[in-house]
Amino acid sequence: MHITLHLTQKCNLECSYCYRKSRNGEMTFETAIKAIESICKDHDNCGIIFFGGEPLLKKDLIFQIHEWCEKSDISNFHYKITTNGLLLDEQFLKESNRRGIHIAMSLDGIKKANDSHRLKPDQSGSFDEIFPKLQALIKHQPYAPIMMTVSPDTINYFAESVQWLQNQNVNYLVTSMDFSADWNVSHIKSLKKEYEKLAEWHFNNYRNEKKFYFSPFDKRIASHIFSERTNSCQLGVRQISVGSDGTFYPCVQFVGHDAYTIGNIEKGLQNKRQCELFQMNEVTKSECRGCALEHRCHNKCGCLNFQTTGNIQKIPAVLCEYERMIYPIADRLAGKLFKLRDPMFIQRHYNTSFPVLSFLEDLVI
Amino acid sequence: MKIRKVTNYKAPNYPNLTQILETPEIMNKLPKRWQSPSKWMMIMGISTLLTRYLAAEETTDSNFEVIVVPSEENSETSEKIEEPVEPNVQFAKILPEALAKDGRGTFGCVAMNPPTFLSESEALELIYTELTKAGLKLKEDVKIDNIECPNEDARWSRSKPKTIVGKYSFDYTSNDKSIIIEFVSLKDAKNWKMSNTMSSAPSYNLPKVVDEQMKKAFDNYPEKATVAFFFDPLVKPKRRWWGGANTKGIDDNEVEELINKEFGKKREQNSKKELIKKSKEKLRQQVAYFVKQLQESEKLAITETK
Numbered sequence: 001m002h003i004t005l006h007l008t009q010k011c012n013l014e015c016s017y018c019y020r021k022s023r024n025g026e027m028t029f030e031t032a033i034k035a036i037e038s039i040c041k042d043h044d045n046c047g048i049i050f051f052g053g054e055p056l057l058k059k060d061l062i063f064q065i066h067e068w069c070e071k072s073d074i075s076n077f078h079y080k081i082t083t084n085g086l087l088l089d090e091q092f093l094k095e096s097n098r099r100g101i102h103i104a105m106s107l108d109g110i111k112k113a114n115d116s117h118r119l120k121p122d123q124s125g126s127f128d129e130i131f132p133k134l135q136a137l138i139k140h141q142p143y144a145p146i147m148m149t150v151s152p153d154t155i156n157y158f159a160e161s162v163q164w165l166q167n168q169n170v171n172y173l174v175t176s177m178d179f180s181a182d183w184n185v186s187h188i189k190s191l192k193k194e195y196e197k198l199a200e201w202h203f204n205n206y207r208n209e210k211k212f213y214f215s216p217f218d219k220r221i222a223s224h225i226f227s228e229r230t231n232s233c234q235l236g237v238r239q240i241s242v243g244s245d246g247t248f249y250p251c252v253q254f255v256g257h258d259a260y261t262i263g264n265i266e267k268g269l270q271n272k273r274q275c276e277l278f279q280m281n282e283v284t285k286s287e288c289r290g291c292a293l294e295h296r297c298h299n300k301c302g303c304l305n306f307q308t309t310g311n312i313q314k315i316p317a318v319l320c321e322y323e324r325m326i327y328p329i330a331d332r333l334a335g336k337l338f339k340l341r342d343p344m345f346i347q348r349h350y351n352t353s354f355p356v357l358s359f360l361e362d363l364v365i
Numbered sequence: 366m367k368i369r370k371v372t373n374y375k376a377p378n379y380p381n382l383t384q385i386l387e388t389p390e391i392m393n394k395l396p397k398r399w400q401s402p403s404k405w406m407m408i409m410g411i412s413t414l415l416t417r418y419l420a421a422e423e424t425t426d427s428n429f430e431v432i433v434v435p436s437e438e439n440s441e442t443s444e445k446i447e448e449p450v451e452p453n454v455q456f457a458k459i460l461p462e463a464l465a466k467d468g469r470g471t472f473g474c475v476a477m478n479p480p481t482f483l484s485e486s487e488a489l490e491l492i493y494t495e496l497t498k499a500g501l502k503l504k505e506d507v508k509i510d511n512i513e514c515p516n517e518d519a520r521w522s523r524s525k526p527k528t529i530v531g532k533y534s535f536d537y538t539s540n541d542k543s544i545i546i547e548f549v550s551l552k553d554a555k556n557w558k559m560s561n562t563m564s565s566a567p568s569y570n571l572p573k574v575v576d577e578q579m580k581k582a583f584d585n586y587p588e589k590a591t592v593a594f595f596f597d598p599l600v601k602p603k604r605r606w607w608g609g610a611n612t613k614g615i616d617d618n619e620v621e622e623l624i625n626k627e628f629g630k631k632r633e634q635n636s637k638k639e640l641i642k643k644s645k646e647k648l649r650q651q652v653a654y655f656v657k658q659l660q661e662s663e664k665l666a667i668t669e670t671k
Contacts, residue, residue, distance in 0.1 A: 182366065183366070206594060224379070224381060225380075225381050225382055225385075226381070226382055287370070290370055290372070292374035293374060316367055317366040317369060319367040320367070321366045322418065324371055327374075331377040331378075334377065338379035340390065342394075342395070347394070350382065350392065361398075
C-alpha cells in the first residue's frame with residue numbers, strides 16, 4: 001500500500017503539462033498523521049510518498065512526518081519524495097540519506113527538451129538551475145529515478161535526452177508520454193524512430209553489462225515475463241492520494257475532483273466508493289476485448305484515461321497507437337538478448353534476487 | 366488515430382517465468398564481473414548474512430546464526446562433512462499439483478476472481494473419513510505442547526515476538542501423537558498473521574503459510590512426529606465475472622448498474638456447489654498423497670479396499 005501526501009498545491013515551476021486542479025492548499029501535520037493512521041493501520045508495510053505541488057517547499061513537514069512514522073507502531077514505513085529538484089541541496093540530500101528517504105526527480109532531458117515545458121514562473125527554462133541538482137542527487141542516490149515526460153514537440157530530442165541522462169550517470173529512467181497533448185499519426189511515427197534508436201542503444205547497455213533501467217522497454221518486457229501479474233494500476237487500492245485538506249482520492253490526477261473522492265481523514269476510507277471505482281476501472285473495455293495485447297497494455301490505467309478523456313473507462317486512441325507501436329520493439333529487443341543468452345538480461349529479468357545482488361555488488365565491488 | 370485490436374501478434378521469443386523454470390541452467394549465465402569467485406562469494410556471503418539478519422530481526426529470533434563464508438585459501442577445510450542428524454519432526458510432502466496451483470486467492474469487495482473456500486467442518490469431515498478409511502485411528506482436536514504459536518499480543522507491535530512457545534490445538538493426531546494432522550484454512554492463515562491485506566481485499570497463499578510459518582511451529586518440538594498440513598485448495602471460478610460485460614457507449618453510472626447485473630449473473634453461473642465439489646476432490650487428493658507417503662515409509666499398513 002502506498003499513500004501519496006499532497007503536502008502543498010503550490011509549486012515553484014509552471015510546467016505546461018501539469019494536471020494540478022488547484023494551485024492553493026497546504027497540508028498540516030495533523031492532517032498528514034490522521035491520513036496515515038486511517039489508511040496504513042491495516043497494512044504491515046506502507047510507502048509514504050511526499051508529493052505536491054512541489055513537496056520540497058515543505059521540507060520541515062516532511063521530516064516531521066518522517067519522525068512520527070519512525071516512532072509509530074502501526075506499520076513498517078518506507079519513504080519517497082517526487083520533486084522537480086529545484087530546492088535540493090547538499091544538506092537535504094545528506095539528511096534524506098540518513099533517514100532513508102528516496103528521491104525521484106522530474107527532468108525532461110537535454111536543455112532544449114526540458115525548457116520546452118518545464119518553465120519557471122517568469123516563463124524562462126529551468127534546466128540551468130536543475131542540472132547541478134541532478135548531479136548532486138546522483139552523487140548521493142545513484143539509483144534515484146529520473147522521470148521524463150515526452151511531448152509531441154520534444155519527440156525529436158527523446159533518444160538524445162535518454163543517452164545524455166545516462167552520460168550524467170543516471171541509472172534509472174522512467175518516461176511518460178504527455179497523452180493529454182495534441183498527438184497525431186506522424187508524431188507516433190517519429191516516436192517509433194526514436195524508440196528504434198533507443199532499442200539499439202539499450203541492446204548495447206545489456207551487452208556491456210550496464211545496469212540502466214529504461215522503463216518503456218524494461219517494464220514491457222517484464223509484462224511478458226511475469227504474465228500472471230496484473231498490469232492494472234488497481235485504481236484506488238494499491239495507492240491512495242491524500243489532498244492537502246485530507247480528502248482521499250484514488251490517484252494523483254484525481255486530486256481536487258469531487259466526483260472521485262473515496263473518503264477523508266474524518267470518516268476514513270469509503271470502501272463502497274473505492275470498490276465502485278476499482279471495478280469500473282477493471283471492466284474490460286469492449287474495444288479491447290480479444291486484443292492480443294489486452295493484458296499487457298496500459299488500457300486499465302484509470303488515471304491516464306481520466307486525464308486524457310475525462311472518463312476513467314474511455315481509452316485515448318493515442319494510447320492504443322502508442323502501445324501497438326512500442327510492444328513489438330520491446331519484444332524484439334528482449335528476443336534478441338535472450339537468443340544470445342545475455343547474462344545481464346537473464347539476471348535482471350529472471351532472477352528475482354537481482355535488486356539485492358545488484359545492490360550488494362555496488363557495495364562490494 | 367484509432368483504437369484497433371491487435372489480432373495477429375507474434376508470440377515473444379523469450380520465455381516467461383514459468384517457462385524459464387524448465388531450463389534452470391540458464392540462470393547460471395552471470396555477468397562477467399560477477400564471475401570472479403572471490404567477489405561472488407563475498408556478494409553471496411553478505412547477501413546470506415543480510416537475509417539472516419533481517420529474518421532474525423523480523424522474528425526476534427535470539428538464535429542468530431552467523432554464517433562464515435570460507436575464503437578461497439582455506440576452502441579445503443570446508444570439505445569436512447558432518448554427519449546429518451535426523452530431525453525429530455518430519456513434514457509430509459505436499460502434493461506437487463496442489464503446491465503448484467492451489468491455495469491462493471484474494472477475497473473481498475475488490476477481489477477480481479474470488480475463489481470458493483471450504484468450511485472447516487466440511488474439510489475436517491473429509492480428512493477424517495479418508496484417513497480412517499486408510500486405517501489410521503484418529504483423535505480429534507488435540508492440544509500439543511512445545512509449539513511455537515502465533516503471539517496474539519504482537520499483532521500491532523513490531524517489538525514483540527511474533528511467536529511464543531505454548532500449547533496449540535491440532536485438528537487430529539494418531540493415538541500416540543506420532544502423526545499430527547492440521548487443515549490450514551483461511552482462518553488459520555489469519556491467525557498465523559500471514560494474510561497480505563491489500564485495502565479491503567485480503568490475499569492468501571496457503572502453501573506459503575505452511576512453509577514459512579506453520580512448519581516453524583515445530584522448531585522446538587522434542588518428540589518424534591510426522592506432521593501433515595493439508596490446505597484449502599481455494600478453487601476459483603473459470604472466468605472473471607466481468608468477462609462478458611459489454612461497456613461500449615455507456616457512461617459511468619450505467620457501468621455500475623451493468624457491473625451489478627453481470628456480477629450477479631456470473632456468480633450464479635459458476636454454481637458454488639460445483640466449486641465446492643471440486644475443492645473437496647482436490648483436498649481428497651492431498652490426503653491420498655499423504656496416505657501413500659505413510660504406507661511407503663511403513664508408518665501405515667496398506668489396507669485392501671474393495
